[in-house]
Amino acid sequence: MTAQLIDGNALSRETRADIARRVQTLKERGLTPGLAVILVGDDPASAVYVRNKVKACGETGMHSVLETWPASMTEAELLARIQALNSDPSIHGILVQLPLPGHMNAQKVIEAISPDKDVDGFHVASAGALMTGLPGFWPCTPHGCMKMLESIGYELRGKHAVVIGRSNIVGKPMAMMLLHKSATVTICHSATADLKAMTLQADVIVAAVGKRGLVTADMVKPGAVVLDVGMNRDEHGKLCGDVDFAGVREVAGWITPVPGGVGPMTITMLMANTLDAAEQSL
Numbered sequence: 001m002t003a004q005l006i007d008g009n010a011l012s013r014e015t016r017a018d019i020a021r022r023v024q025t026l027k028e029r030g031l032t033p034g035l036a037v038i039l040v041g042d043d044p045a046s047a048v049y050v051r052n053k054v055k056a057c058g059e060t061g062m063h064s065v066l067e068t069w070p071a072s073m074t075e076a077e078l079l080a081r082i083q084a085l086n087s088d089p090s091i092h093g094i095l096v097q098l099p100l101p102g103h104m105n106a107q108k109v110i111e112a113i114s115p116d117k118d119v120d121g122f123h124v125a126s127a128g129a130l131m132t133g134l135p136g137f138w139p140c141t142p143h144g145c146m147k148m149l150e151s152i153g154y155e156l157r158g159k160h161a162v163v164i165g166r167s168n169i170v171g172k173p174m175a176m177m178l179l180h181k182s183a184t185v186t187i188c189h190s191a192t193a194d195l196k197a198m199t200l201q202a203d204v205i206v207a208a209v210g211k212r213g214l215v216t217a218d219m220v221k222p223g224a225v226v227l228d229v230g231m232n233r234d235e236h237g238k239l240c241g242d243v244d245f246a247g248v249r250e251v252a253g254w255i256t257p258v259p260g261g262v263g264p265m266t267i268t269m270l271m272a273n274t275l276d277a278a279e280q281s282l
């Protein structure tokens with residue numbers, strides 16, 4: 001079997017075109033959705049991420065503000081900037097790019113963002129809302145994965161989904177979203193005794209670890225859907241995921257590539273959250 005590709009670029013283009021139409025409608029009513037992106041320090045990967053986020057705002061017709069601050073910025077200064085943006089009516093979403101410099105408490109910084117503007121979905125209020133099924137912003141990467149499953153018409157009810165990774169930004173919210181769709185969910189992590197025994201039972205595998213080649217063909221049930229969140233570099237510096245794509249695509253039913261899979265959908269869902277925040281502000 002050769003798996004069908006879930007094309008994150010194509011789905012992103014479609015979704016962003018729809019977002020752009022909704023932005024235009026809002027603008028005609030006098031409101032331009034605005035996203036503030038704060039980057040502290042000079043991490044090169046973070047600089048690329050924030051550039052792509054700001055670019056996506058432009059493409060969908062949204063207003064964006066990029067604030068770049070030196071790593072020497074104090075936590076109190078950053079908290080003060082967030083407070084100012086919380087009360088800025090032209091800003092509907094606030095994103096602080098992680099990781100932050102070591103002298104800052106990232107959780108404290110995230111908690112300073114108003115939950116109404118928490119478009120990354122990392123605030124405890126957002127996490128609690130997702131957990132309990134209340135309205136709130138969902139973290140963009142797992143939300144993008146859900147949209148990818150939706151795009152292929154995949155019925156999760158009664159299926160077994162195995163999420164590899166238990167981070168607050170990907171693994172845990174991913175598991176919660178799958179659970180809301182009535183999948184039976186297993187979360188695997190660094191202390192899981194026999195990962196292969198788990199993944200072999202999975203109808204859906206979401207790999208969110210950050211280890212190249214972690215999921216190999218012998219770990220995948222024929223026909224399973226494999227979503228690869230991982231972002232790693234191979235020995236030539238080329239971007240690759242956690243899944244051995246060449247091998248697994250011969251076994252899986254559906255698979256996401258890296259690059260061109262979950263990555264673009266993450267930014268697309270950030271645009272969707274910012275638009276929702278703007279609409280809710282009306």
Ligand code: NAD
Pocket residue numbers: 141164165166167168169170171188189190191192195208209210211229230231232262263264266
């Ligand atoms: P993290 O480091 O916070 O979490 C990694 C998780 O993997 C941990 O929960 C750990 O228990 C688990 N793990 C480690 N080794 C394991 C093993 N051998 N077997 C099973 N589980 C193991 O990382 P994160 O922030 O959740 O990100 C995970 C990956 O996803 C990274 O590669 C990151 O770059 C990528 N990522 C991609 C996007 C995107 O837009 N495509 C967004 C966020 C994160």
